[in-house]
Amino acid sequence: MSTPRIALVTCADLPDLEPEDQPLLDALRQRGAEASAEVWNDPDVDWSGFDIAVLRSTWDYTENYAEFLAWASSVPRLVNPPNVVRWNSDKHYLQRLAEHGLDVVETTWLEPERNFDKRALHNRFPAREDFVIKPAVSAGSKDTGRYTATDADSRRYAIEHAERLLSEGRSVMVQRYIPEVDSVGESALIFLHGTFSHAVHKDAMLAPADDAVVDGLYRPESMSPHQATEAEIAAAQNILAFARARIPGRNPSSRPLLCARVDLVTPRSGTPVLMELELVEPSLFYSLATGSLERFADAILAEVRMGPDTHNIEMA
Template sequence: MTTETSAPRVALATCSVLPDLDGDDAPLVRALGTRGVDAAPAVWDDPDVDWDAFDAVVVRSTWDYSARRDEFVAWAARVPRILNTERVLRWNTDKGYLRGLEEAGVPVIPTLWLDPARNLSSRAIHTRLPAQGDFVIKPVVSAGAKDTGRYQSGEAHSRGLAIQHAKNLLVSGREVMVQPYVTSVDTAGETGLVFVDGELSHAVRKNALLTGPHRPTRGLYQQEEMSPFTATDEQVAVAQNALAVAADAVADGDASSFLYARVDLVNGNDGGPVVIELELTEPSLFMALAPGALDRFADAIAARVRR
């Protein structure tokens, strides 16, 4: 740990596929260095890493965790001073948190939850799928749109693929989410609002990812097309409400305790913003797309490690 004469040490947790960090996060090492903080990437499941040697661990590109969520959360519980905290990561790595947001009045996409413990037959799955419009199937624990597909309710072949997709996930023991596909994504995309220390840093826009049935994804995630964006007051308000609910659940009501957060929104059927995901675990922050974003994040980390 830090002594009076040594620089604070920070581990930027990543995965073995990206041992030197994702390209968006790599500049953090230099930015923290200019602030007198010794930062280095460290692979979260590398048994040779001495986590006690760091003053803080900032979770970044740990994007292979979804297949081993329990192992990931157990690791977070062992690591001293992890940001965001293990309590936050445990809550946020299961998309069941959307239930809590909805119960608190935050607009979210309507979701049907399929439990693997019920051993649903293909016919039972069929009767639960939407009768109209496109819909999306995804596992409750997932990252980067992996194991996610878009289907057409009125097209027999597409519906058959959807049933098989859901069945495969359930048989593997994974809870499944079924959501209507929000058509505004095709034209307006998704909006991601990035927060640092509970304050809005910047916003980005993401083009539609889901164009058809689930197919195996090469790599850790599907490639995204991102661009800078200016969020509306209504979008900011919805995102702040979502963070407030999360803070009540896992941060003693203090949203500023979240070092980082990204709230992903789409336009609902009424045109208003709807939460599609609240990312408190390992979201890309797209710092290169917003002037000053890297400095804001580095300042926040440096301030925390010196507390």
């Protein structure tokens, strides 16, 4: 077999990859591959020259969304594939999951074509406890803010936040803030080709009245190793099975995706609730799990060897 050529896809702000991903280049080279970091919208890159292009730190795509989707559809062998990117990069996927009975964080959807006035927005916010406002297409917790329902000033700021996003033509999510995010934190479970690899713990990122504006590509996260529970692994596997069967262009015969991250929080009820399903360019936190970098490198090379998934139709 000829030397595999592998592109790890990033953005112009991180041309050498995000620091956590940089060791992946050497791990792939040690396995006999030719690996390089490539900026997704660099016009000089010949994507046809790579055996596989692996999405990693393309975190500016929310600012160039239509261009990014068109680019993804043009790359000969992109993983995860374009139809998955299209479905998962818009958080309306959470609505699809909830409609099929999966435990998903409670969300109210505000669409720009509805032309909400201030009173209509006020009436769609929770009457008590904290809530979060974010755009449906976002990454790195940008344009995300936490507000307190019973505080008049906080509620006013929330209305202004939603109005700004809607005026930009962006769909808005209003999510109930689960208190256990503060007391327990979130669990992020990482899967490689459908097999559980490792998990990390994420501390709460949003304080009440946090400014929704983030300086940079993403809001910094506080992470630590985590021992996933059987309930968390079972919930994550159920969510991934749903996605595998129902993402447009995929069917149950499609092989599991190269990488996936399932972010969960477990409230007092004891049933894990999905916060986000990350299938586009999930951070995998290798430094917090011994052997995970090597497992991912092996999974990438296995993806090259297996060739295109003929049961996955990369829909334009």
